[in-house]
Each structure stands twice: as structure tokens, then as C-alpha cells.
Amino acid sequence: MSASKAPKVLLNLQKTAVLLADSDTMGQSIVVQMLVGFGARNIVRCDEADDVRRLLKNQAFDLVIMDPASFGAEGYDLLTSLRREQTSPNKHAPVLVVTGHTEQNRVGQLRDAGANFIVSRPLSAAVLLDRILWMSREKRPYVETNHYVGPDRRWRDAALPLGQTGRRQKDKEVAARIAAGGEMNQADIDLVMNAPVDTAATA
């Protein structure tokens, strides 16, 4: 069962300021349809890297959805520089990267760019909704080192969103129950929806 189908889960993006950065207009339009369905009214669409950079410096967003690959090599720098820009109103904004394909020699660059989450196209409305819900409940701190700036990647008890293949035993147990057609119990829902941050791991 996806998080969106869990009872009493709410989602309305009516008050959420969204930046959608994608140089491909059809890719943009597909995501816009989903966001409008989720109630979003304040969506800034941007298909030029320079405009994305300018907007990120000057306007605060509650959610940034970006396809860095669509802007070529410069796209990966957009996200990295966003996280390193000390005065940016979006330095700690939740960023969801949506990608059709990532070149093998850019996988590491994308991984280290500081996104909160990366999803692959084709993107269904259910997956986008689940990821937005998941990001809204995130409690990870942001870390800043010489080599990485972004959400802390050293976290333990926070389960992955459903549909993602986890490597932990707990992930596998939840996945196995769902695969077997079993309903999620409250503990599973808590695991997905209220992922606790392991503060000890961030010290």
C-alpha cells in the first residue's frame, strides 16, 4: 500500500511555493499536471539554467523539483551551488531531483549534489505524491563539509519510501509484507511516515 492510500493522509499543495526547473517543456508539463492535481497554485516553471540560478538566489521556495540533466553539465552545478550559497533563501529547501537518465560518469556527481531525494522517470502521480509526503516529514539535519553540503546521508532507522528497494533487514520485512499482499500495520506506517532521525549518527 502506498503512503498516499494510508488512511487519513492529507496532501494539498495550495500554499506551497514550487520551483520546477526542467529545460524540457513536455517533461515540465507532465509534472505540472500532477502538481496542479495535488492543489498547487504557485508553480514557477523555468527552462533556462540562468533563470533557475537567479530564482534560487532571490525567491524562497517550499519545494524545488529539478531535472539537472536536462540542463547539461551546468544542471548539476545548479544544485551543488544552491547548497553552498550561504545567502540563498533556498539553501535548505527540500529538493527533489527527477531524472530520465543519468550518464554513468555523472552518477557520483548527482549523488553528491545535495538533493533530498532522486526519482527516475517515468514518474507516476502516486510516486511523486509519496515522495512529497516523505520529504515533508523529513527531519534530517543539513551537513556541510568540504566535499558535501546537503541533507545528512548517515541515517539509520528512517525507512525508504515504498517502491524503493532498501538494503536493511527492516526495509525487506516491510517490502515482503506488502509484496505478499498484506496491509501495513501501524508500525510500518510509522516507519514510513514518521521516520526518526538518528541524532547519534550525525554527531
Added chain:
Amino acid sequence: MKITYVKNRLQTALAEASPVMAQTSLDRAEALLAEMGDDCRQRLDELLAQFPAGLTGDADAMRQQVRGVYETARRMVGVGTVAGLPEVDVVARSLCDAADGLLQRDKLEWEPIRVHISTMTLLRRTDLPAEAKQQLLTSLEALRGKYAAPAPVKAG
């Protein structure tokens, strides 16, 4: 290392909005996506028409053409599913893998690209039986495996 705890502004924005069941939001989004089917099929046709008929010129020119194939295929991924042709997305991703692999190894071969484009053109037909679609995808898997760039290996 500097650690900063920040308020989750997405959570705040969601909390300020009037409550709507997630399932209702999802249903609305899927209904809006369904309205895009024709536009996406048209977009797929435009992108299919952008593929070259072959690789020509010197190595630099051919490299540019393979790069162009990669970019076109990357733009296709995701459009096929909304167009009601999810198999096209599978082939487009496979073509991305193959073209990326060709560029990484600097092997400027047309044949793997040609096979992908032909497969996509066939899958664009809406009257193709499901078994035929599956056969096409299965046969393509071996080709993708042969040409895709290997995943980067972690040091140590």
C-alpha cells in the same frame, strides 16, 4: 563539519493548506495526466522524427550525433507512459544506456542505435499485440547489456 537543524518548510506549507485527502489529490492528478495523452503521443512522434538516419562525417561529428541521440532519448523517457505507451519509455531508457555506453567507450557504432529506433517505431503502433511488445523488449535487453556503460566501481 557543520550540522544545521532547520524547520521543514514543506511541512509548514502543507500544514497551512486546507485539508484534502491524499487519495483525492492523486485522483485529480491522474485525471489531469490522462488529458495529456494526445499531446504526449504527438511529442513522441516529434522526437522520433529527430533521430538521424545514420552516423555520418568524421569522428567528432559522429560523436555529436550519438550525443544528440542520447539527448533525444532522454527527453522521451516519461512521455511514453503518459502517452499510454510505457514500452517506449523502456526502450528510450535502454537507448540512453546504449548511447551513453558508446560515448564512454568512444565506440561510434550505428547498429545498436538503429535497432533501438526501429523498436521504438514499432512500439509506437498501438495495434501491436502485448506478446510482440514483450518479445521486442526481451530481445533489446541483450543489446542494452552489451553496449551500456558499466556502473562506476567504488575505490577500495
